[in-house]
Amino acid sequence: MDDRSIVKLETRLKIIFSHLNAASFSSLSPFGAPCSQTSTLQHKDDDYVVIPRNLKYSLRVTSREQYASMYMDSIREPDMFWNKLAKDFFWKKEYATSQPLCKFNFDARKSPIFVEWFRGGYTNVCYNALDRHVIAGRGGQPALLWEGNDLGQDSCSTYQDLLNYTCQISNFLLSKNVVKGDRVCIYMPMIPELPCGMLACARIGAIHSVVFAGFSAEALAGRILDCCPKVVITCSAFKRGNKLVDLMGIVDTALQLCLERENFSPETCLIYENPRVASNKDTLWKEGRDLRWQDVIPCMDKKAPVEWMEAEDPLFMLYTSGSTGKPKGVVHTVGGYMVYSAVTFKYIFDHQPGDVFWCTADCGWITGHTYVTYGPLLNCATCVIYEGIPTWPDAGRYWQIIDKFNVTAFHTAPTAIRTLESSGDEFVKKHSRKSLKLLGSVGEPINPKAWWWYFEVVGEKRCPIVDTWWQTETGATMISPLPWAWPLKPGSATLPFFGVQLALVDENGNEKHGPCEGFLCIKGPWPGIARTLYQNHERYEESYFKTFYGYYTTGDGCRRDDDGYYWITGRIDDVINVSGHRISTGEVESVLNAHPACAEAAVVGIPHKVKGQGIYAFVVLMKEASASEELRISFLQSVRKEIGSFAAPEIIHWVTGLPKTRSGKVMRRILRKIACGEFDNLGDLSSLADPSVIDDILNTKP
Numbered sequence: 001m002d003d004r005s006i007v008k009l010e011t012r013l014k015i016i017f018s019h020l021n022a023a024s025f026s027s028l029s030p031f032g033a034p035c036s037q038t039s040t041l042q043h044k045d046d047d048y049v050v051i052p053r054n055l056k057y058s059l060r061v062t063s064r065e066q067y068a069s070m071y072m073d074s075i076r077e078p079d080m081f082w083n084k085l086a087k088d089f090f091w092k093k094e095y096a097t098s099q100p101l102c103k104f105n106f107d108a109r110k111s112p113i114f115v116e117w118f119r120g121g122y123t124n125v126c127y128n129a130l131d132r133h134v135i136a137g138r139g140g141q142p143a144l145l146w147e148g149n150d151l152g153q154d155s156c157s158t159y160q161d162l163l164n165y166t167c168q169i170s171n172f173l174l175s176k177n178v179v180k181g182d183r184v185c186i187y188m189p190m191i192p193e194l195p196c197g198m199l200a201c202a203r204i205g206a207i208h209s210v211v212f213a214g215f216s217a218e219a220l221a222g223r224i225l226d227c228c229p230k231v232v233i234t235c236s237a238f239k240r241g242n243k244l245v246d247l248m249g250i251v252d253t254a255l256q257l258c259l260e261r262e263n264f265s266p267e268t269c270l271i272y273e274n275p276r277v278a279s280n281k282d283t284l285w286k287e288g289r290d291l292r293w294q295d296v297i298p299c300m301d302k303k304a305p306v307e308w309m310e311a312e313d314p315l316f317m318l319y320t321s322g323s324t325g326k327p328k329g330v331v332h333t334v335g336g337y338m339v340y341s342a343v344t345f346k347y348i349f350d351h352q353p354g355d356v357f358w359c360t361a362d363c364g365w366i367t368g369h370t371y372v373t374y375g376p377l378l379n380c381a382t383c384v385i386y387e388g389i390p391t392w393p394d395a396g397r398y399w400q401i402i403d404k405f406n407v408t409a410f411h412t413a414p415t416a417i418r419t420l421e422s423s424g425d426e427f428v429k430k431h432s433r434k435s436l437k438l439l440g441s442v443g444e445p446i447n448p449k450a451w452w453w454y455f456e457v458v459g460e461k462r463c464p465i466v467d468t469w470w471q472t473e474t475g476a477t478m479i480s481p482l483p484w485a486w487p488l489k490p491g492s493a494t495l496p497f498f499g500v501q502l503a504l505v506d507e508n509g510n511e512k513h514g515p516c517e518g519f520l521c522i523k524g525p526w527p528g529i530a531r532t533l534y535q536n537h538e539r540y541e542e543s544y545f546k547t548f549y550g551y552y553t554t555g556d557g558c559r560r561d562d563d564g565y566y567w568i569t570g571r572i573d574d575v576i577n578v579s580g581h582r583i584s585t586g587e588v589e590s591v592l593n594a595h596p597a598c599a600e601a602a603v604v605g606i607p608h609k610v611k612g613q614g615i616y617a618f619v620v621l622m623k624e625a626s627a628s629e630e631l632r633i634s635f636l637q638s639v640r641k642e643i644g645s646f647a648a649p650e651i652i653h654w655v656t657g658l659p660k661t662r663s664g665k666v667m668r669r670i671l672r673k674i675a676c677g678e679f680d681n682l683g684d685l686s687s688l689a690d691p692s693v694i695d696d697i698l699n700t701k702p
Contacts, residue, residue, distance in 0.1 A: 060347055064486040067495070074498040078102060081498065082527060086118060086339050089128045089378075092308040095121030095335070104525040107550045113541045115525045117336035118311035125315060125338045126203035127306050129377035130163040139163070142382045145356070145405050146192050149239045149388035153276060157192055159380070162199070165192075167304035168297050169200035175300075176268050178230050180205030180307050183317070185229040185266070187211045187220060187251060189238035190387045193272050193293070194363050195373040197233050198316070205307035208316045209329070212364025213238070213245065214662045217253035219327075219686035223319050224258055224266070226329055227534060235272045236279040241392040244277060252284070265289065270296070311335025317534050318366055320472055328543070329534030330366075330472050337475050338378065340528030344476040344497060345375030348466050349409045349438060350483045356435070358384035358402070359411040359442075362662060366472040367442050371411060375476065390416050395423035399431035399458075410458075411440030411466075414450055415600070415664035421453045422599035422622050428457050438483055441467045443664045445568045445586065447593040451490035469493040469568055471554065473544065475528025478502075479566050491590070492565045499526045502566065504558055509548040519572060520558035521551035557584060574668065576605035576613050583615070583647050585668070591642040592617060595635055597625035602658050603649065604672045614650035616675040618697070620657060627654040651675070653702035657693040659685075670694065 061067050074081040079101045086095075095101065095118040104115040133139070139160035146155045157165070178184060184206045188194040194210070201208035209227050211220055213235070224232070234251045237244060248271055258264045269286070272293040273279065309315075315334045319327040349357060357376055361367035376383040384405050390398050390412075398420065402410060420427070439459050446454070446467055455465055465488060469479040478500050479493040486494065496502050503511045504518035512518050529552070533540040547553040557569040570586030577583075585603040592601035600620040608614035619635065621627065632652050639648045653675075659667045673682050674697060685691055 060350060061482045061485045067482060067485050071496070071498055075501060078499060082117070082339065085343050086121075086335075089123060089338065089342075090132050091121050091123045093120070093122035095119060095311060102525055102527075106524065106545060106552060108541050108545050109549055112537070113545050115336075115529055115531055116312055117525070117527045118339070121311045121335055122308040123311065123335060123338065124203065124306050124309055125334060125374065125378075126166065126199045128338060129199060129202075129374065130159060130166060131306070133159045133380045134163055138380055141380065143377060144192055144195070145382065145384045147384065147386045147388075147401050147404070148191075148276060149241070149392065150276070151393065153387075155192065162192075162196065162377075164302040165297075166196045166199045166203060167302050168300035169193075169196055170203045170304035171300040172270070172296055173200060173204060173206060173231060174304070176231055178204065178206050180309075181207065181314070182231075183207050183209055183227045183229040185209045185211060185224055185227065185232045187213055187215075187232065187234045187247065188272065189213045189235055189240070189245070189247070190362055190385050191235070191238070191272070191274075192385070193233075193235070195377075195385070198363065198369070198373055199377075200304075202315060203304060203306060205309055205313065207314045207331075210316070210318065210364050210369070212362055212662050213247055214240070214364070214689065216686035217250045217257060219684075220250065220254040221257040221261070223327060223329075224254060225262055225264060226319075226327070227317060228264060229266050231268045231270060232266045233270045233272075236274050237277045238274055238387065239277055240387075241389045246279075248279065252286075309334045312531070314531075316369065318369065318472060328536075328539065330530045331532050331534050332475055332528070333531050336527035336529070338374070340526060341370045341375040341476045342378035344480075344528075345371060345381075346379050347482055348468065348477055348480050348497070349411070349440065351376075351379055351381055351409070355408040356382050356384065356405055357409045357411075358386075358405070358407045359440070360386060360390070360398070360413070360416065361411075361442070364662065366475070370476045371442075390420055391423065394427065395420055396427035396431060399428050399433055402433055402436060403431050406435040408435055409438040409440065410436060411442055413443035413664040414441055414446040415443065415660060415666075417441070417446065417450045417454050417458075418593075418600045421450060421457075422620075424623070425457050433458065433460070436463050439463045439465045441465060442470075444666075445469070445491065445493070445570075447590050448490040449594045449598075455490075464488060467491075467493050469556075469566075473530040474526070475530065478522075478526075479568075489561075489563075489565055492561075492567045494565045496566070497526075502558075503551060504560055505548055505551065509551070515560055515562050517557070517559040517569065519548070520554045520556045520566075520568070521548055522554065523551060557586075576603075576615055578605075578608075578613055578615065578646055579611045583643070587643060588615060588617070588639060588647055588649070591639050592619060592635060594642075595638050597622055597631060597634070599623075600658060602666045602668060602671055604668050604675050606650070606672075606675045608650065615647065616651045616653065616671075616702075617649040618653050618655050618658060618671055620655055651702045653697075653700070655693075655700060656696050657690065659693050659697070660689050661687045662689045664689075674698065 102117050105111050140158050142156050143159045143162045144157045184201050186197045198208050211223050234247050236248045237246050269290045312333050315332050317329045317331045319329050359371040464483045466480050468477045470477045479496050481494045501523035503521045503523050505511050505521050506518055544552050555572050559567040569584040574585040588603045589601050592598055599622045602618045604616050605613040606616045636648045659670045670682050
């Protein structure tokens, strides 16, 4: 940030942690309880992993019995349960408690689908995330600890700093006649200006649409044309690893496409000129449209009005990756999202005074919205944001940052974990990591092999792993362990969060009970559920509520074991039918990933003249392993042993990497086309994190 008071970081960090330890924090939730006796750690060959409890931390939920009592309260008495939690926030006008806090319909046969929470209440998410804490005397507490792409780039912003800066951005937007309900598109790297831009929109009632700063001009144009923003906020350029990204050039191309296709142009394009990288001098600024951030934001007042929002007013929209069909603009609303994002953060990450939280997600994805910006700040947390990648300048960067900022809770994606695992333990072990007390996993199910590495090497067998499952549409975590409350099972997200009613159904929509496998659905509403798709409620109903009437359909398969734990088995469409055997791709991938020579694997189905479908496996090897016929046979034997010969891949294709979105999800749609030889029909590649991976795959033979 340019207009804020920053002292030298080393000095500031000393202030940070002395302040955190002495700060006055609000009392625990009425559901809180002290930690009980220490548990024991069982051997890794057992089904469970029980983490020793650290008695110096005050835990909120300390046993499965306590969880079960709270969970049943959340299901049987949802009004009472969520009302208690919502009271932690400031409401300019209270919602009515004389009527149900939630009204909904999940059955499209009866009437249109709708969900409402806290109807009639007026609040503001920015006010609750910033002003509330400053008013309470916590303005000097650090809010964001920023680490740049290159070593030596860093800054610290307190809650007062953040409030001042956010108000300046809000006032700029107001000066451009942005009012409640207008859309603002944000296309920026992970710099403090990104979450501040989001909060500035929330403050004045504008709906922000953050687009990941890795999408192509084509993808950006499609999202701009769908939501028609009055303002686009972007950055001149930035570095991701050793790669320079010319953001302004991409925006310029995207806006030209918008003009050519639908004669649309935003009224204003606000450009943060990144002082850390050189801009592309060939990019022409458009007079009357383009404004330089540094010329206008510092001139704005540091106090801005608050637009009090009704609980069901839109807060933001976020587009899905668009890997198939037109991207969906998922809409989340003010009241329910605010409460649910904050409560999940509070309980799942067991946030305590003095903690420093780091979620590595980008704000271009829902995880970055919920666990980088809104969830932590609503809880007055100190959190880290990082501009770069896990392996720059080497595979020890994450662990170096953890030591630098004394991170206590670290939340990242399985794809990053597997990448760092394949780089070798030495990068982890040369850093202390002694501050860590909790690890998290998000984005996809984590395979047991990666889980054990994360637990044993990164966490040194002392940090529980919260393996979380949720979706853009759910707003925040739906299934997750609560730290120290019950034993963990590597690969299982374990139990549903409060208020989440899971159901496993068969292909006819009949609910199954006890240990079983089926389609994962949700019976009733929770506060964080998306309310609609932008300007397309029909598609919202079709996508989530018409597969199985009366349920929200997640699109995932799931297994429930004897202990009631849930295991995500993969997308419903990621099932391969081999000679009548329905085989989950996730099941085969789990076996392949468990092989000591495997860094990562992805499986797709291919046509087979005899079997109907065969299995085609793409395998990335560990750096010390070499492809060979013997190794191929070893992989096949592992699958035959763990699943059966019917599940053995027809083809194993050795590759250097897998095509993934920026959030780390493997794009199996592309792999299917490659496996089927449709090289000239790979479709939209704009959401790929690294398009060069495709060329590498095509240049290798299975």
